[in-house]
Amino acid sequence: MSQEGTGHPRKRVVVTGMGAICALGHSVSSIWSAMVAGETGVETIISFDPAGFGTRFAAEVGDLPVNDLLGRKQARRMDRFTQFAVIAARQAVTQSGLDVSREPERVGVIIGSALSGFETFVTATETMLTAGPRRVSPFAVPMTIPNMAPGTVAIDVGAKGPAFAHSSAFASGAHAIGEGTRMIQDGRADAIVAGGAEAPILGLALAAFGAMGSLSRRNDEPRRAVRPFDAERDGCAMGEGAGVIVLEAREHALGRGAEILAEVTGYCTTADAFHEVQLAPGGDGIARAMSGAILDAGIEPSGIGYLNAHGTATVMNDAYETAAIRTAFGEAAPELAISSTKAMSGHLLGAAGGLEAIISIQALRDGILPPTINLETADPACDLDYIPGVARHQRVDAVMSNSMGFGGHNVSIIFAAGQ
Amino acid sequence: MTAQDQSRPGNGAPRRVVVTGTGAICPVGNTVADIWAAIAAGRSGIAPITLFDAERFETRFAGEVKGFDPATAVGRKESRRMDRFTQFSVAATREAVGAACLDVAGDATRIGVIVGTGMGGMATFEDGIETLLTSGPKRVSPFFVPMMLPNMASGIVSIDIGAKGPNFATVSACASSAHAIGEATMMIRNGYADVIIAGGGEAPVTRMGVSGFNAMGALSTRNDEPARASRPFDADRDGFVLAEGAAVLVLEDRERAVARNATILAEVIGYGTTDDANHMVQPGPGGEGAARAMNLALADAGIEPSAVDYINAHGTSTQLNEKLETHALRRVFGDLATTIPISSTKSMTGHLLGAAGSLESVIVIEAMKFGVMPPTINQERHDPECELDTIPNTAREGRIGIAMSNSMGFGGHNVSLVFADADRAAV
Numbered sequence: 001m002s003q004e005g006t007g008h009p010r011k012r013v014v015v016t017g018m019g020a021i022c023a024l025g026h027s028v029s030s031i032w033s034a035m036v037a038g039e040t041g042v043e044t045i046i047s048f049d050p051a052g053f054g055t056r057f058a059a060e061v062g063d064l065p066v067n068d069l070l071g072r073k074q075a076r077r078m079d080r081f082t083q084f085a086v087i088a089a090r091q092a093v094t095q096s097g098l099d100v101s102r103e104p105e106r107v108g109v110i111i112g113s114a115l116s117g118f119e120t121f122v123t124a125t126e127t128m129l130t131a132g133p134r135r136v137s138p139f140a141v142p143m144t145i146p147n148m149a150p151g152t153v154a155i156d157v158g159a160k161g162p163a164f165a166h167s168s169a170f171a172s173g174a175h176a177i178g179e180g181t182r183m184i185q186d187g188r189a190d191a192i193v194a195g196g197a198e199a200p201i202l203g204l205a206l207a208a209f210g211a212m213g214s215l216s217r218r219n220d221e222p223r224r225a226v227r228p229f230d231a232e233r234d235g236c237a238m239g240e241g242a243g244v245i246v247l248e249a250r251e252h253a254l255g256r257g258a259e260i261l262a263e264v265t266g267y268c269t270t271a272d273a274f275h276e277v278q279l280a281p282g283g284d285g286i287a288r289a290m291s292g293a294i295l296d297a298g299i300e301p302s303g304i305g306y307l308n309a310h311g312t313a314t315v316m317n318d319a320y321e322t323a324a325i326r327t328a329f330g331e332a333a334p335e336l337a338i339s340s341t342k343a344m345s346g347h348l349l350g351a352a353g354g355l356e357a358i359i360s361i362q363a364l365r366d367g368i369l370p371p372t373i374n375l376e377t378a379d380p381a382c383d384l385d386y387i388p389g390v391a392r393h394q395r396v397d398a399v400m401s402n403s404m405g406f407g408g409h410n411v412s413i414i415f416a417a418g419q
Numbered sequence: 420m421t422a423q424d425q426s427r428p429g430n431g432a433p434r435r436v437v438v439t440g441t442g443a444i445c446p447v448g449n450t451v452a453d454i455w456a457a458i459a460a461g462r463s464g465i466a467p468i469t470l471f472d473a474e475r476f477e478t479r480f481a482g483e484v485k486g487f488d489p490a491t492a493v494g495r496k497e498s499r500r501m502d503r504f505t506q507f508s509v510a511a512t513r514e515a516v517g518a519a520c521l522d523v524a525g526d527a528t529r530i531g532v533i534v535g536t537g538m539g540g541m542a543t544f545e546d547g548i549e550t551l552l553t554s555g556p557k558r559v560s561p562f563f564v565p566m567m568l569p570n571m572a573s574g575i576v577s578i579d580i581g582a583k584g585p586n587f588a589t590v591s592a593c594a595s596s597a598h599a600i601g602e603a604t605m606m607i608r609n610g611y612a613d614v615i616i617a618g619g620g621e622a623p624v625t626r627m628g629v630s631g632f633n634a635m636g637a638l639s640t641r642n643d644e645p646a647r648a649s650r651p652f653d654a655d656r657d658g659f660v661l662a663e664g665a666a667v668l669v670l671e672d673r674e675r676a677v678a679r680n681a682t683i684l685a686e687v688i689g690y691g692t693t694d695d696a697n698h699m700v701q702p703g704p705g706g707e708g709a710a711r712a713m714n715l716a717l718a719d720a721g722i723e724p725s726a727v728d729y730i731n732a733h734g735t736s737t738q739l740n741e742k743l744e745t746h747a748l749r750r751v752f753g754d755l756a757t758t759i760p761i762s763s764t765k766s767m768t769g770h771l772l773g774a775a776g777s778l779e780s781v782i783v784i785e786a787m788k789f790g791v792m793p794p795t796i797n798q799e800r801h802d803p804e805c806e807l808d809t810i811p812n813t814a815r816e817g818r819i820g821i822a823m824s825n826s827m828g829f830g831g832h833n834v835s836l837v838f839a840d841a842d843r844a845a846v
Contacts, residue, residue, distance in 0.1 A: 053556050077699065105693065105711065114568060125548040125627055133476045133630035141631040142699045142829060145537060146569060146590040151830030154696045160708065163694035164591035164598050164832055167539070167569040175587045179602070186609050204547060207556035208563040271577040271586035273527065276500065276565045285583070288528065406565055407574020409586050 010185040012250035014418045015261045016098065018358045019091025021084055022241030022345045023059035027091065031345070031355075032362045035370045036391045040223050040344045042237045048203060055215040057222035058201045059239035059346025077139060078152060079117035080199035084242035084351070085149035086156050089193050093157050096246040097258055098191055100158045106190040108161035109150040110180045111244065112172025114350035114405070115200045116165075117144035122204055149197050153244075161189045167350070169405030170310070171269075172196050173243060174353025178267040178411055180247045190252045195244030195354030209238065212277065214314060227374040228311040228340035229318045229382040236312045239346020243354030245361075250418075260418030262361045265299075265398065268292025272408030279316060283324025285410040286310070286402060290328035293400065293412040302332040304414065305396020306369045308360045309386075310404045311340020312347055319381040321402070326384075337394065339372040339387040353403040353411060360399040361415050367395040435673035436604045437844050439681040440519025441781045442511040445664030445768050446482035450514060454768075454778075455785040458793045459814045463646040463767050465660050470624050477633040480645035481624045482662025482769025493579075500562055501575060502540030507665035507774075508572035508620030509579050515616065516580055519669040519681060523580045529613040531584030532577045533603045534620060534667065535595030537773030537828070539569030541625045572620045572665075584612045590773070592828030593733070594692075595619050596666065597776025601690035601834055603670050613675050618667030618777030628661055635700065637737065649770075650797035651734035651763035652741050652805045659735040662769025666778035673844070685784045686844035688821075688837050689722070691715025695831030701739065702827060706747025709733075709833045713751045713825065716835035722821065724752045727759060727837070729792050729817075731779045731824040734763025735770050740827070745805045760817065762795040762810040776826035780836060787819045787840040 020027070023041025024034040034041070041059040050056035066075040066083050075083060089109075093100070100107050124140035142148060146165040154163045162183060166175040173196020180192035209215050216235040218225035227233040253260055270292065272285035279285070294301055309321055318340075326333045341359050348355050363369050368391050375388035398416040441451050446464025448454035457464070464482045473479040484507065489498035492510040501509065512534075516523065523530050543566040550558050565571060570588040577586050585606060589598035596619025603617035632638045639658035641648035649660040676683055691712040695703030702709065717724060733744055748756040764782050771778050786793055791814050798811035820843060824836045 104696065109694065114570075116569075121544060121627070122548055124631065125545055126552060128626055128630050129549060129552065133626060133633070136627070136630040136634045138634040138636070140627075141635060144631075145592055145829070147592055147595075147828065147830045147832060148699065150591075151694070151699060151832065154694045154831065155698070158696055160694050160696050160711075162692045163696075163830075164589050164594070164692075166587050167536075167590045168573075168587040169568055169570055171587070172570075179587075182605075182609070182611070186605065188605070203556060204551050204559065204563075207551060207559035208547065208561075210556070211559050211561040212564060213561075269585045269587070270528065271532065271574070271583050273577045273581050273583045275578065276571065276575060288583070405570065405574075406568060407570050407586070408577060409570065409574060 011187060013181045013184045013247055013264045014250045014253050015245050015361060016248045016253050016258045017092035017096030017246035019088035020243045020355055020358050021061060021088055022239060022355060023061055024345055028358055035341055035344050036368055038371050038373050038390060040373060042222050042226055042346055044222055053206050054210040055206060055217055056219045057225060058237050060201055061240050079120040079143045081113055081116055081197045082149045082152050084199060085111050085153055085197035088242035088244040089153040092244045092246045098246060104158050104160040106161055107159040108189045109154045109159050109163040109193045110166060110176040111149040111153060112166035112176040112196040112350050113146050113149060113198050114169045114172055115205060116146040118200055118205060119202055120144045122202060153193060168409035169407055170349050170352050171403040171405035171409040171411045172350035174403035174411035174413060177357055178269055178413055181264045181267055184247055184249050191246060191248040193244060194247050196351035197242035198349045198351040199240045200349055201238055201240050224374050226313050226343040228313040228343055228372050229379060229386045230375045231377040231379040233313040235314050236342055236347040239348040241348050242351050243358045262364055262415040263418045265416045266293040266297030266414030268296055268412050270410045274408055277406050279320045283320035285408055286404055287324035287327040289410040289412040293414050297414045301329040304398050304400050306363050306399045307336055307338045308356045308401045309338050309340045310402045311342055322382045322384055333384060337369050337385050337387055339370055341370050343373045356401045357413060360401040364399045364415055364417060367393060369394055434608050436607045436670055436687045437673045437676050437683045438668050438685045438784060439671045439676050439683060440515040440669035441784055442514030443666035443778055443781045444484055444507050444511050445771060445778055446484060446662050447768055449487055451781055458764055458767060458782055459791050461794050461796045461813060465645045465649055465769055467645060471626055476629050478629055478638040478640050479642050482660055483624055484664055502543040502566045503622035504536055504540060504620040505572045505575050508534050508576055511665040511667050512576045512616055515667045515669050521669055523582055527581055527583040529584055530582040531612045531615045532573050532582050532586045533589060533599040533615055533617045534573040534576055535589040535599040535773050536569050536572055536620055537592045537595050538623050540567030541623055541628055543567040545625055545627055576616060591832035592830055593772055593775055594826040594828035594832040594834045595773035597826035597834035597836060600668060600777060600780055600836060601692055604687045604690050607670055607672050613672045615670045616667050617670050619774040620665035621772045621774040622663045623772055624661055624663050632661060647797050649736045649766045651736045651766050651795055652802060652809045653798055654800040654802040656736045656738060658737055660769040662771045664771050665774050666781045668780060683841055683844045685787060685841060686839045688839045689716040689720030691719060691835045693833045697831055700829050702743050703831060706743040708831060709747035709827050710750035712833035712835040716837045720837040724755060726821050727823050728819045729822045730759055730761040731783050732761050732763045733825045733827045734765055742804050757806050758808055760792050760808050760810050762793050764793050766796045779824050783822045783824050783838055787822060790816060790818050792817050
């Protein structure tokens with residue numbers, strides 16, 4: 001996706017804050033340390049009894065002190081996915097040092113999710129079915145709907161600019177970041193709090209994704225279950241959490257002396273227009289997204305040093321994504337270091353794009369590329385450098401993060417060092 | 420990829436965005452022409468609920484689509500893999516793309532889809548919950564996820580027409596499809612796509628839809644007279660009427676439309692969006708956020724408030740909404756607020772939630788085409804807090820050169836869109 005003749009130069013967009021929460025930790029630094037060490041958050045489920053399910057493990061955040069973090073009354077009015085969004089957004093805004101109250105109309109919030117207030121809706125529906133329609137809570141609808149995450153974050157930080165949710169399955173969080181970037185490039189906002197949040201670890205979601213064959217069934221060894229690009233991969237594990245960043249116009253950030261963490265230099269989004277769950281052959285849609293992002297960034301494919309893949313560890317995804325990377329990167333493909341961190345964080349669904357953008361930025365900043373753990377036997381169909389097992393110390397100039405969602409939605413975003 | 424895909428930002432003039440096709444399905448008709456005929460005649464589509472047994476529910480009526488056979492509309496096999504909100508969205512898109520004579524295959528990577536929704540596949544979701552409860556995990560369908568996800572309408576529409584450009588769903592409750600149209604307009608204006616199918620689909624007339632909104636006290640409970648229940652601005656209004664359907668616009672770069680001799684129906688000349696940042700369901704005090712959105716849209720269009728000939732209000736028929744909406748209108752239009760014709764077509768169609776904004780945009784475009792301003796029906800007792808010309812009860816002939824359509828969603832999301840008629844779009 002590229003821009004044609006529009007009459008204004010696009011503003012440069014940087015990242016000035018990041019916040020995250022997932023099974024590996026409740027902050028960006030704790031999550032990053034765990035990933036660099038190759039730890040995994042995928043474990044047998046403890047938040048409910050998974051007996052009777054085909055897959056009995058996931059990457060759970062566990063108990064969060066939400067009453068302390070959010071206030072008891074406020075926390076009770078938020079589904080868990082909104083709680084994650086608010087916590088991560090606060091971290092990001094705090095790190096950025098942005099004073100939203102100076103010009104609140106110029107700050108927006110875009111948060112994506114796929115299943116959104118899933119637990120709230122399940123509980124409310126069960127109430128309706130067992131106790132009758134008149135016993136449904138007045139908070140059921142507001143807590144369920146996807147826009148409650150951006151709406152609540154907007155209230156929490158006082159942002160009065162553009163605000164809505166993105167929904168594109170597992171590309172939701174990535175779309176929020178890409179479209180938030182566009183808003184700033186086109187002068188519609190000075191800052192956007194953007195990312196994704198998801199809290200899907202419930203029986204119904206576990207059953208539903210299991211029924212689709214998306215989840216690994218390696219129940220006896222959960223930590224070794226998610227094996228992206230490995231010959232014995234058999235699917236992913238659900239994860240939960242949030243990844244939220246503060247996107248800001250570069251001039252605006254420099255003007256207030258903010259520390260710049262990275263610059264968003266390329267973004268492209270496409271649709272497969274092929275099938276509601278299967279990928280287009282050869283990964284056509286994500287290949288076009290990667291090529292488009294590279295073009296948008298105005299660099300050569302060889303300018304990208306690390307790619308955080310979508311890498312869900314299903315047989316089909318990883319093979320098609322490999323083919324797509326070869327198409328987009330051509331001769332530069334063998335030199336590209338790639339990993340899927342879903343083996344460590346689990347698949348955060350609509351929040352994956354948000355968390356993985358943050359991981360990609362950390363890789364850029366620290367010069368450490370996170371590994372694909374559990375990659376023990378190479379699959380001939382996945383014959384690129386996937387950083388097996390151990391993190392790699394390597395400085396790179398630019399990183400790319402990919403996300404693909406059911407329905408054929410593809411997003412590719414490029415970050416480079418900010419100055 | 421073509422050279423066109425690979426261009427970098429240039430320094431040409433900002434691109435104008437026109438409407439070359441519309442499609443819609445709602446409680447008063449299953450095509451744009453049928454819908455317009457009903458609107459112009461002031462007919463209501465609100466009736467007792469038939470989609471499920473509503474006997475135990477506090478509200479037992481809604482705006483249901485009538486005579487819609489999914490198998491005929493979208494194909495038998497395909498329809499079984501789509502929640503109802505997706506079925507509506509696909510059907511409405513087929514009408515719009517047909518009306519636009521749009522050849523998608525010839526330019527697929529520059530054609531995108533943004534179809535929003537407030538709630539996604541509610542019936543699918545409820546059924547899945549029931550299945551798990553009664554039959555256990557192993558009986559949950561593999562189609563559960565791909566049917567209930569909110570983005571599925573947008574995704575399946577892209578598959579149905581073969582559009583390979585940008586694609587996602589905007590979700591902001593009752594502003595979802597208005598956001599879709601606004602964001603699509605920005606995307607085309609700034610050169611990221613050449614055509615976008617933009618709008619929304621919603622199928623919330625389900626057990627949870629009704630009980631959930633009843634629990635909030637948001638729905639009218641006028642069970643004895645459903646067709647008189649949706650009465651925006653009327654003193655006796657007591658809540659909105661839930662409704663279903665879908666509506667989309669084919670938005671196109673004006674130069675491209677002219678080059679292919681497309682019929683240009685209207686132009687999107689202004690878009691403004693803000694957030695109240697006030698409360699999870701109540702709008703911000705004084706209608707401040709909504710007023711800002713309107714002002715942003717007028718500024719974006721480069722016009723004064725006095726240039727607006729007609730406003731299609733959000734007008735949900737709740738006490739609180741119209742009170743605040745009137746405040747907002749006064750902030751923006753001053754004394755003109757009492758004389759600019761403004762109506763809520765939700766009085767006839769009910770509230771389509773995530774599809775409301777796009778349906779109302781379709782209605783506005785028809786109104787401009789025919790020079791007829793739609794009425795607000797059920798105006799019987801004047802509310803002194805709503806000193807407005809609501810075009811009470813009967814449609815009114817009158818040229819509409821410039822129209823505004825407003826949508827405000829739970830969670831504080833405000834969207835204002837400004838349209839210019841075909842004559843203005845032509846120059």
